[in-house]
Amino acid sequence: MASIFEAHSFAMIAHAGQIDKGGQPYIRHLERVANAAVGRAGHAKSVDRLAIEPMEVMQAAILHDVLEDTPTTPVALRAEGFSAPVITMVQLLTKPNEPMPYEERTARLIARGNLGAILIKMSDTEDNLSPERTLVGGEALRARYATAFTALKAAAASLGYTGT
Template sequence: MPPSNSDAHQFAAQAHAGQVDKGGKPYIRHVNRVAGAANDRAIHAFEVDGLKINPEHVLQAAYLHDVLKDTPTTAEDLVQAGYVPPVIRMVQLLSKKDEELSYAERIGALIQSGNLGAILIKLSDNEDNTWADRQLPVGIGLTACYSASMPRLRDAATALGYTGP
């Protein structure tokens, strides 16, 4: 039996244990906010827009969205934990693979994948990263990158049939 949504949350909590964001807050709080927003979007895409998207898979991938990037976790670890290929694929799409690419180029590659779930997660991630109450002291350049990517991500989601926020 594949892992449940609560298993994905627990996996992420363990993987990110002890990590804090650049504001000094437990990193899992960011993960939880991203997962909540992505879940709402996936449910809208499925129930309102009638799109072929599995909200449960999107929620699991949202919980796991930074485990490959920010922890020693590998894609093989996710396979061994029983995550289904669509969940693992979204997590891989959301993880930096090629340090040679700029942030804008990585967003372009994500959009080119046509993976609505991953696009909705990245949109939720960037919104959380630019949220006024969570302004991270990482410099204006990164916040500007996040802000510039959001219209591109929204346009990509719309092109795939998504009508939500």
């Protein structure tokens, strides 16, 4: 099985040259999301006693945009040694090929009931709410992310998660 170091290295290479909305290297967004998600997953495992593996959540978090924003495929992730749960979370977090409103994508993710993916999406949404990442005049985006975060938090709670 691949390690978090291998996941980070894979993401750095796959996203090389990409810049986020705030003008920073895209890997910084992935690192923030992974750090927040592993904190949430660690809480779920230790406090809530939920069946979740924090290191798998962290790997999936650092890789959460790799299928969407690079030519990487699930087969390539498997060939690199990433586990089936990691690949499943990454796939659940990847935008579908057909256009779909953000709210519908979020509802679809919630309906799958994968706590790890939901915690990652919470962390991703939280990072997207950051003033450093939201473009000037992005009130509609902030409202969309805030609504999604509330729905994701409720979904995590319905699966037994008590953290924030």
